Amino acid sequence: MKKHRTWLFAPGNHPRTMEKAMKTQTDIVIYDLEDAVPLDEKEQAREIVREHLQEKHIDKAPYKLLRVNESTSPFFTQDVIAGARGNVDGIVLPKSDHPEHIKDVDQQLAALEQELGYEVGKIQLFPLIESALGVHNSYEIAKASPRVTRLSFGAIDYTSDIQTKLSESGEELLYAQSQLVNSSYAAGIEGPIDTVYADFQNEEGLLRETQRGSRLGFKGKMIIHPKQIEVVHNVYTPGDEEVEEAKEIVNAYQQANEQGDGAIQLNGKMIDVPVVKSAQQTLDLVEALKETDDTKA
Ligand SMILES: CC(C)(COP(=O)(O)OP(=O)(O)OC[C@H]1O[C@@H](n2cnc3c(N)ncnc32)[C@H](O)[C@@H]1OP(=O)(O)O)[C@@H](O)C(=O)NCCC(=O)NCCSC(=O)C[C@@](O)(CC(=O)O)C(=O)O
Numbered sequence: 522m523k524k525h526r527t528w529l530f531a532p533g534n535h536p537r538t539m540e541k542a543m544k545t546q547t548d549i550v551i552y553d554l555e556d557a558v559p560l561d562e563k564e565q566a567r568e569i570v571r572e573h574l575q576e577k578h579i580d581k582a583p584y585k586l587l588r589v590n591e592s593t594s595p596f597f598t599q600d601v602i603a604g605a606r607g608n609v610d611g612i613v614l615p616k617s618d619h620p621e622h623i624k625d626v627d628q629q630l631a632a633l634e635q636e637l638g639y640e641v642g643k644i645q646l647f648p649l650i651e652s653a654l655g656v657h658n659s660y661e662i663a664k665a666s667p668r669v670t671r672l673s674f675g676a677i678d679y680t681s682d683i684q685t686k687l688s689e690s691g692e693e694l695l696y697a698q699s700q701l702v703n704s705s706y707a708a709g710i711e712g713p714i715d716t717v718y719a720d721f722q723n724e725e726g727l728l729r730e731t732q733r734g735s736r737l738g739f740k741g742k743m744i745i746h747p748k749q750i751e752v753v754h755n756v757y758t759p760g761d762e763e764v765e766e767a768k769e770i771v772n773a774y775q776q777a778n779e780q781g782d783g784a785i786q787l788n789g790k791m792i793d794v795p796v797v798k799s800a801q802q803t804l805d806l807v808e809a810l811k812e813t814d815d816t817k818a
């Protein structure tokens with residue numbers, strides 16, 4: 522199964538940026554119809570994205586998602602239809618606050634999939650949690666439909682909703698971020714995707730913020746500029762030392778098991794079942810990332 526670390530936004534009203542985005546090494550492209558597109562260009566942007574998705578070479582593009590406008594907007598239904606007809610892999614639902622809303626979209630998509638002759642359930646859903654209510658309801662949102670594959674976090678809208686400001690240290694985000702990690706795993710889905718880092722010229726700041734998200738349990742990051750791909754990939758790809766250590770743990774434990782030992786010591790540290798499980802997760806991730814990278818041009 523492929524794993525996705527970078528989720529690159531490309532504004533839906535900029536065909537050139539969309540075209541460039543799909544040629545980068547990003548794991549996912551998110552065509553945006555929401556906040557990157559001004560109100561008076563919404564219909565036009567949808568048409569531009571529709572045309573882009575019809576181009577022949579699009580099949581070679583990375584995993585494709587469409588961020589639609591929020592469910593209360595007049596654009597929402599037509600945006601979802603454009604995504605389904607454009608055969609995107611999934612839909613990013615901004616400002617997801619209520620599980621009922623996810624269930625409604627699930628049904629709408631099921632009808633569209635039947636009409637289009639797709640397998641029902643094919644189009645995935647990625648709720649973007651960016652409010653106090655969304656954080657509060659995140660577990661129910663994650664459980665609302667089997668289409669919900671990952672939760673994602675929007676810190677700019679979130680800090681505005683809780684009436685504070687984004688800081689360098691990000692302490693104001695800790696509760697919400699940890700809640701999303703916990704809700705995701707409690708609901709049985711993969712770890713969530715962290716918020717964008719808007720200061721795209723600041724590589725040091727991006728690295729610090731990405732490492733922090735990874736330590737909290739995020740499994741990827743939304744990005745706004747191709748410059749940010751490498752830093753995020755480096756953080757979310759296990760390093761050589763980590764991989765060697767994981768192999769050593771798995772091998773040592775296998776040998777110990779054959780000799781009837783359940784807990785052993787390796788390099789002065791105890792190795793038992795959960796330690797081996799974590800090492801195996803690292804090795805599985807490496808394999809999955811190879812699969813992701815092999816499909817890129
Ligand atoms: C920021 C900027 C305008 C800067 O552009 P500039 O052109 O000035 O930058 P340059 O460095 O000069 O670009 C050098 C070359 O790279 C190309 N290039 C740049 N960006 C590229 C890209 N994304 N994909 C492919 N190519 C790209 C460019 O075309 C140029 O190519 P070329 O002309 O050939 O030299 C641009 O990146 C951009 O539009 N980003 C996406 C913005 C967006 O989608 N925002 C909405 C999503 S976030 C959001 O909504 C989060 C949240 O939901 C979360 C929350 O709540 O927290 C919220 O609410 O906030």
Ligand SMILES: [Mg+2]
Pocket residue numbers: 556615651675677678
């Ligand atoms: Mg937002």
